[in-house]
Amino acid sequence: MSIQQSLVLESKQGSLIVSETPIPQLQPGELLIKVQAAGLNPVDWKIQATGFLVESYPAVLGSDVAGDIEQVGEGVVGWAKGDKVLFQGFYRNERAAFQQYTTIPADLVAKIPSKYTYSQAAAIPVSLSCAIYGLYAPKPIGLGLNPTIDPSVKQTGQPVLVLGGSTAVGKYAIQLLRYMEFSPIITYASSKHSAHLESLGATHIIDRQEVPLADLPSVIAKTTELPLKIVFEVVGDTETLEAGINCLVDGGALVTVNSRANTDRNDGKTVVAVFGTVHLPHTRAFGKVLYERLPQLLEKDVIVPPRVEDLTNGLKGIVDGLQRLKRNEISGFKLIGHPQEPSS
Numbered sequence: 001m002s003i004q005q006s007l008v009l010e011s012k013q014g015s016l017i018v019s020e021t022p023i024p025q026l027q028p029g030e031l032l033i034k035v036q037a038a039g040l041n042p043v044d045w046k047i048q049a050t051g052f053l054v055e056s057y058p059a060v061l062g063s064d065v066a067g068d069i070e071q072v073g074e075g076v077v078g079w080a081k082g083d084k085v086l087f088q089g090f091y092r093n094e095r096a097a098f099q100q101y102t103t104i105p106a107d108l109v110a111k112i113p114s115k116y117t118y119s120q121a122a123a124i125p126v127s128l129s130c131a132i133y134g135l136y137a138p139k140p141i142g143l144g145l146n147p148t149i150d151p152s153v154k155q156t157g158q159p160v161l162v163l164g165g166s167t168a169v170g171k172y173a174i175q176l177l178r179y180m181e182f183s184p185i186i187t188y189a190s191s192k193h194s195a196h197l198e199s200l201g202a203t204h205i206i207d208r209q210e211v212p213l214a215d216l217p218s219v220i221a222k223t224t225e226l227p228l229k230i231v232f233e234v235v236g237d238t239e240t241l242e243a244g245i246n247c248l249v250d251g252g253a254l255v256t257v258n259s260r261a262n263t264d265r266n267d268g269k270t271v272v273a274v275f276g277t278v279h280l281p282h283t284r285a286f287g288k289v290l291y292e293r294l295p296q297l298l299e300k301d302v303i304v305p306p307r308v309e310d311l312t313n314g315l316k317g318i319v320d321g322l323q324r325l326k327r328n329e330i331s332g333f334k335l336i337g338h339p340q341e342p343s344s
């Protein structure tokens with residue numbers, strides 16, 4: 001067994017086609033994974049559209065993986081063939097999700113709790129990474145609110161704002177803020193998601209269909225008398241970023257999901273542009289902390305995954321799913337592809 005089916009981006013800003021590629025070579029300390037479910041993220045269509053992040057082609061994309069351990073690399077202890085795991089992949093072919101087999105260092109995976117399907121598990125890694133690196137990871141990677149993911153670290157009674165709470169990232173952010181007892185947890189989202197966002201920990205939903213961004217500071221002032229020191233901006237456009245900064249008290253800090261945002265400021269406010277990945281040399285230590293703590297956070301329902309929609313038609317089905325993401329047609333759930341299923 002050395003050849004597999006992959007969804008391949010042929011060239012920079014080129015087409016995505018299903019093609020045969022070599023199965024990645026297992027290195028010491030790694031696991032070879034049979035990919036059962038692969039989550040789709042906005043970054044996947046953005047890479048195809050703009051050519052950013054990926055250096056060499058043909059490229060396999062996708063970075064949300066749930067699957068089975070197929071082979072255990074030299075020196076790995078604690079894992080066995082057949083174990084069900086979830087993890088965050090990366091923008092290199094040997095770490096990518098949109099293929100039948102991929103590899104990952106053994107210290108960056110978590111066991112899938114028996115209460116979750118592969119699809120639910122594949123809805124966790126990337127969106128959770130973005131939220132937890134942005135909020136908890138040490139400065140300057142994130143805001144440094146809880147770098148050891150310690151359950152006793154609290155910010156009880158501190159108000160916080162999440163702009164874009166109904167996004168997958170926003171939902172994890174709300175849960176992580178609830179874990180630290182922030183209150184009130186105010187979020188800007190479509191009110192159709194109110195009940196679900198409240199179940200995750202949001203205390204106030206400002207309806208984005210009713211309230212323009214410019215009115216946010218006055219609406220928030222009616223919700224809390226305390227100064228707003230923390231904002232998480234999960235939309236990634238300049239308008240939303242500026243609106244978030246306007247809501248902050250002097251000296252406050254905002255984290256944005258736009259990893260390329262300009263963070264230079266001279267107004268005393270801090271802007272952190274998060275790149276939520278376990279795979280860079282300077283982010284890996286926090287990634288190890290995350291994957292040590294994740295099984296317990298999932299078992300105890302501190303973190304629950306969003307709703308999912310399973311895509312049909314194997315790897316080819318992922319291409320249509322990415323188009324739906326690009327057209328902004330996805331609201332309140334995550335799309336999941338299935339690389340082991342045949343494509344027509």
Ligand SMILES: NC(=O)c1ccc[n+]([C@@H]2O[C@H](COP(=O)([O-])OP(=O)(O)OC[C@H]3O[C@@H](n4cnc5c(N)ncnc54)[C@H](OP(=O)(O)O)[C@@H]3O)[C@@H](O)[C@H]2O)c1
Binds near residue numbers: 168259330331333
């Ligand atoms: N830097 C990183 O490491 C990193 C990692 C992952 C994702 N991201 C970025 O984070 C953003 C969210 O990703 P995601 O996967 O969580 O997205 P998603 O779940 O696919 O987002 C869909 C949601 O976006 C909401 N939305 C769209 N425009 C909005 C606006 N102007 N204000 C408020 N909500 C809005 C929609 O809300 P309604 O349903 O309420 O209309 C919809 O529910 C993307 O820009 C993505 O590229 C960054």
